[in-house]
Amino acid sequence: MLLRTFAEHGDVGRTAASAGQQLDADIDEALVRAWLLAFAELGLLEAPDRTREQLRERQRQTRRRHYEDRWNDKLRALLPRLRELPYYAKTLPAEPPGDDSPIDLASLPVLDKAAVRSHFDEFLPASMPAGGIRWLSTSGTTGERQQVVRSLADWDASQPHTWALNRVVEAARGERFCRLTTPFCDGSECHLRGASRAERTRGPRLSLDSGLDIAALSPARLEQMAAELREHEPAYVLADPSYLAMFADQALRRRLPLPRLRFVITAYELCSALHRQVIERTFECPVYDAYGATEYGALAVQCEAGRYHVNPGASSSSCATTGPATTPASCSSPPSTSD
Incomplete structure (x- = not known):
């Protein structure tokens, strides 16, 4: 108009x-x-x-x-705060960028696990942020586990922006859900194997006890997991796709009654087409895949149409070209330190 x-x-x-x-x-x-x-x-x-x-x-x-x-x-507002940390005080460029000039990411130090391990104390501020912190560890899938620390206030502020990229997921935030993955899934190394249901319940979340070998679940364990799912009445399940697919396949074969879910979120590893097919057939609901990192949480999630969307607050990247502008020769971005 x-x-x-x-x-x-x-x-x-x-x-x-x-x-x-x-x-x-x-x-x-x-x-x-x-x-x-x-x-x-x-x-x-x-x-x-x-x-x-x-x-x-x-x-x-x-x-x-x-x-x-x-x-x-x-980034320009963040650099002065980073300079207060010993590691960045000695690795950041001596001259800060001008107010109107773009920041060259290639001039900034790129972290890898070796640097974090060698200088861990130099990344910690003189006083921890208000609101508490969360100590985490990466999974160790591709190497030695890495300890990281995260401000709880920053964590709580960042995650809603990722889940809001999917309106169905956003609408269910705060409701009861179940999680299924390795018993060593939690960044704080929770060791849930054999824990009681009360010990596996935290707020609206119930972590299912998968045992150490999801491929060798006993009939009793399968029935226990299915019963806990029904009794918790979750709006959705957050799961490692291979774990949930194996459980779903066995539950379907044994005709175990399962709750009706609004959707399933897969994470921890890539959701293959086979895993998605089994999960969708068993729970008769959409499956949305999410990508995350231990030190940040959820970075990206599939929308209702199945396309991945990245939380714009979670990453930054730059591309350098040696040929035509349409043919990037190389791209660089601060890498994740998680496995």
Whole structure:
């Protein structure tokens, strides 16, 4: 409506008056100018001979610039805080970037596990952040387990942004759910094997006791897991796909009654097409795969359409080219320290 009015009159004042009349609200010219500027950035005020693909490319470029500017601002604000830590005080560039210049990620130190292990104490602040911290350990899938520490306040602030990328998942946040994975799944090395149900329950979450060998579950263990699932009445299950697929296959073969779930979230390892097929057939609900890291939590999740979306607060990357701009020669980003 606003675009049509502006196209007809070409006058901000008349557009504001017309919009205010149609919306029965006070619309001032400053607000209309802000809207028109945003529309122009997205290419919506371009000449009519622009193709749809050209408009989409213009909008992609605008979004890319928006995220680049946002990340430069956030990283520029973070660098002074990092310099307070002994490790970064000696590894960050001596001269901070200017207020208007983009930050070259290649000039920043890239962490690997060896650096974290060798300088662990140098990453800790003089005083721990308010609200407590969480000590975690990586799984050790591809190497020695790595201890990491995370602010609980920062953890709680970051995770909702990832789950909000899927509206179905977002709607179920805070409801009861069950988790199924290795008994050593937790970043704090929980050792859940043989633990009582009370010990495996934390708030709305019930961790199922899978035992050490999910492929050799006894009939009694299968029935216990199925019974706990039914009794907990979860809205969804968060699971390692191979663990859940093996449990689901055995439960289906034995015709064990299972609760009706809204969805399943798979994590901890890639959900294969075979695992997804078994889980969907057993629980008759959608399966959404998530990608995460011990030191951050959930980084990305599939939306309702099955596409992966990354939490924009979880990562940053840059590409360098040696040829045409459309052919990246190399990309670099701060790597995850988890396995």
